[in-house]
Amino acid sequence: MRARLQALVLALMLLLAGCSSGGTRDDGRITLRFQSLAWQEESVEANRQLVAEWNAAHPDVRVEYVQGSWDSVHDQLLTAFEGGEAPDIIHDASDDLADFAYGGYLADLKGLLPARLKSDIPQRSWETTTFGDGVYGVPFLQEPRVLIANATWLRKSGVRIPTPDKPWSWAEFRRITERLSGGGKYGVAWPLKEPVSATLNLSLSAGGRLFHRGPDGKVTVRFEAADQTVPRTIHDQANTDRSASPTTLGSGGSDTLPGFFGGRYAMVPLGFSYRQQIVQQAPKGFDWKVLPAPAGAAGLTQGVSPQTLSIAEDCPHKKEAAEFLGFLLRPQNMVRLALGDWMLPTGTQALEDPALRTTRHGWAAGTALAAHLRPAPAQTIRGYPEWKDKVATPALQEYYSGAIGLGELRERLVDDGNLVLARYQR
Amino acid sequence: MRTSRPARIGQYTALLAYLVFLAFPFLWLLSTAFKPPRELGSLHPTWIPEDPTLGNFRQAFDEQPLLHAALNSLLAALGAAVIAVLIATPMAYVVARRRTRLAKAVTGWVVVSQAFPFVLLIIPLFLVLKNLRLINAVPGLVLVYVVWALPFALWMLAGYVRAVPPELEEAAAVDGAGRVRTLVSVTAPLLAPGIVATGLFAFITAWNEFFFALVLLKTPEKQTLPVVLTHFIGAEGVADLGPLAAAAFLATLPSLVVFALIQRRITGGMLTGAVKS
Numbered sequence: 006m007r008a009r010l011q012a013l014v015l016a017l018m019l020l021l022a023g024c025s026s027g028g029t030r031d032d033g034r035i036t037l038r039f040q041s042l043a044w045q046e047e048s049v050e051a052n053r054q055l056v057a058e059w060n061a062a063h064p065d066v067r068v069e070y071v072q073g074s075w076d077s078v079h080d081q082l083l084t085a086f087e088g089g090e091a092p093d094i095i096h097d098a099s100d101d102l103a104d105f106a107y108g109g110y111l112a113d114l115k116g117l118l119p120a121r122l123k124s125d126i127p128q129r130s131w132e133t134t135t136f137g138d139g140v141y142g143v144p145f146l147q148e149p150r151v152l153i154a155n156a157t158w159l160r161k162s163g164v165r166i167p168t169p170d171k172p173w174s175w176a177e178f179r180r181i182t183e184r185l186s187g188g189g190k191y192g193v194a195w196p197l198k199e200p201v202s203a204t205l206n207l208s209l210s211a212g213g214r215l216f217h218r219g220p221d222g223k224v225t226v227r228f229e230a231a232d233q234t235v236p237r238t239i240h241d242q243a244n245t246d247r248s249a250s251p252t253t254l255g256s257g258g259s260d261t262l263p264g265f266f267g268g269r270y271a272m273v274p275l276g277f278s279y280r281q282q283i284v285q286q287a288p289k290g291f292d293w294k295v296l297p298a299p300a301g302a303a304g305l306t307q308g309v310s311p312q313t314l315s316i317a318e319d320c321p322h323k324k325e326a327a328e329f330l331g332f333l334l335r336p337q338n339m340v341r342l343a344l345g346d347w348m349l350p351t352g353t354q355a356l357e358d359p360a361l362r363t364t365r366h367g368w369a370a371g372t373a374l375a376a377h378l379r380p381a382p383a384q385t386i387r388g389y390p391e392w393k394d395k396v397a398t399p400a401l402q403e404y405y406s407g408a409i410g411l412g413e414l415r416e417r418l419v420d421d422g423n424l425v426l427a428r429y430q431r
Numbered sequence: 432m433r434t435s436r437p438a439r440i441g442q443y444t445a446l447l448a449y450l451v452f453l454a455f456p457f458l459w460l461l462s463t464a465f466k467p468p469r470e471l472g473s474l475h476p477t478w479i480p481e482d483p484t485l486g487n488f489r490q491a492f493d494e495q496p497l498l499h500a501a502l503n504s505l506l507a508a509l510g511a512a513v514i515a516v517l518i519a520t521p522m523a524y525v526v527a528r529r530r531t532r533l534a535k536a537v538t539g540w541v542v543v544s545q546a547f548p549f550v551l552l553i554i555p556l557f558l559v560l561k562n563l564r565l566i567n568a569v570p571g572l573v574l575v576y577v578v579w580a581l582p583f584a585l586w587m588l589a590g591y592v593r594a595v596p597p598e599l600e601e602a603a604a605v606d607g608a609g610r611v612r613t614l615v616s617v618t619a620p621l622l623a624p625g626i627v628a629t630g631l632f633a634f635i636t637a638w639n640e641f642f643f644a645l646v647l648l649k650t651p652e653k654q655t656l657p658v659v660l661t662h663f664i665g666a667e668g669v670a671d672l673g674p675l676a677a678a679a680f681l682a683t684l685p686s687l688v689v690f691a692l693i694q695r696r697i698t699g700g701m702l703t704g705a706v707k708s
Contacts, residue, residue: 038649038650042665042666044662044664044671045665046490046493046494046671069650071650072495072651072654072659072662074661074662074664075664075665075666076664076668077641077642077645077661080550080642080645080646081645081646084553084557084646085646085649087554087558088554088558090557090561090566090649092649098666198668199667257668257669258667259669259670262472263472263473263474266472266474267473267474269474276667279669285468286468286469286471286472287472288469288472288473289469
């Protein structure tokens with residue numbers, strides 16, 4: 006018995022000794038850790054290949070590819086920053102950066118990035134990563150919300166097919182979805198598990214801003230006519246016309262796809278990158294099409310929170326890290342990353358690439374929307390996450406399900422919302 | 432007391448319903464793991480894949496270092512289970528047998544310690560481990576898992592110790608056995624089911640643990656299976672369902688195998704008839 010116990014303890018110690026880190030070799034080379042959140046097969050492959058190409062060309066500045074996860078990136082980065090163990094180059098999204106930028110964890114990239122990259126990405130994209138006076142990330146991939154439509158169904162119904170030049174208005178969209186509905190089928194299935202970002206981003210098309218900055222610099226919420234266009238359309242489709250499926254209002258985008266493929270919904274408003282899942286999962290012969298989201302007083306404008314690349318403030322080799330970003334975001338490389346993620350690049354040169362202008366898989370329809378994309382409203386406003394979680398998400402969910410009316414929605418978004426924001430702006 | 436026939440039928444029906452309820456997620460995972468993408472998007476999903484494929488498994492292995500991550504998980508879980516049991520067993524014996532104030536205080540502290548959410552602990556823990564140079568190292572994770580599992584392991588084992596009648600130890604003493612001899616030859620074998628159950632608890636807790644592993648391990652070659660599984664999930668919770676199901680199915684296997692191998696030992700009854708009461 007005792008011999009067995011000793012053997013067990015010895016084996017355990019050997020196991021632990023075997024798996025402890027031997028430390029890094031000190032060979033004078035710089036090593037940068039690049040944490041990527043790429044997760045789709047093609048995207049991971051594109052990132053890994055680019056890192057390998059960099060490493061082959063730059064033996065003195067080795068980049069180590071570290072796989073992160075969208076699911077937990079905020080908590081993981083926060084802990085890593087606090088403990089001084091953050092990766093050198095950080096992949097994230099612009100709406101997640103505010104806390105890190107204001108907290109001093111990210112390097113200001115203004116003087117670090119190559120001029121070519123600065124001029125290639127439009128100012129409206131840079132605004133998504135500008136906090137105070139600094140720029141804390143390079144916005145490089147973005148996706149508009151589009152309507153993915155059952156092309157056969159639309160063709161047979163004889164409705165006008167919208168194009169980026171002649172999109173549907175919100176009123177026309179409502180009429181068309183009503184026309185397409187009936188017999189247990191719906192013109193549209195809104196996946197609104199996260200109703201706030203979808204509503205706010207699409208509301209920009211109607212001129213809705215919701216958040217208004219006063220002359221004193223303080224931000225307040227107002228819910229005016231332009232802010233009501235999108236929520237009211239969705240509410241009326243689901244509750245008055247019965248042209249939007251009531252069951253998908255609490256679903257994620259992927260959850261609507263079986264019903265879409267099964268001919269239950271004519272259209273689903275989804276992020277542009279969902280095309281990859283559609284290509285993979287659609288039944289053979291299923292004919293689908295990418296249509297622009299409806300337009301309002303402000304045309305096709307909609308808000309986006311681009312994916313970003315940042316450099317940690319603690320990184321001892323910021324210049325080299327910025328050079329790596331310059332390499333990773335060269336136009337031809339940006340195209341590879343965009344194709345891998347089924348998203349649009351922010352770079353104007355990359356957007357011109359023929360691979361992103363093809364009609365195959367709806368690429369051209371999405372690329373045509375790039376000029377209309379603006380920073381998502383409120384992403385730089387302090388207190389927005391709390392307003393979103395505690396006030397706006399439940400209020401919009403209840404409004405869309407028909408539990409409350411527009412009056413109460415306004416009351417909650419504005420009155421309760423301003424109380425939350427005021428706490429952050431004292 | 433004999434149970435009537437209708438009552439027994441009712442009991443078995445309830446048991447069957449409970450089993451189906453428990454097995455449903457696992458069977459669905461199994462079914463999803465073998466489905467091609469087109470079947471995953473079907474409006475009328477079937478239990479048995481119509482066109483079964485190993486493609487999801489292939490893709491999962493191609494994209495992520497699953498075997499390496501599984502080895503890391505195994506080391507962490509095994510290390511945590513063995514160390515937790517080695518520490519908790521003598522402690523539990525003392526807590527259960529010596530009815531002193533200290534034993535009561537220890538028991539109270541165990542209950543209180545369960546009240547701390549791990550989010551509260553993670554940053555101080557991170558800093559402590561960093562000073563010990565145990566960040567990004569499986570031994571650091573083992574240490575955390577041991578600390579995490581210890582209070583409950585102690586609580587659980589103390590219950591098993593209390594179930595061992597002290598009369599057996601007294602009988603051994605009367606027969607001339609010393610204290611160590613009594614513990615090794617009489618108490619320890621009777622505690623075996625409890626030790627196995629506690630070890631299993633610590634193993635499964637560590638095997639499934641995600642958050643500490645996410646925060647404490649930096650480089651891909653150190654990451655454990657639950658962390659690697661999240662790499663199949665993208666922005667806004669969109670998942671690469673097929674490979675995720677395939678990898679998650681493989682990740683559940685070791686727990687099932689370990690449980691199947693030792694579940695016989697956990698079942699009670701070893702003490703039945705040991706003493707007259």
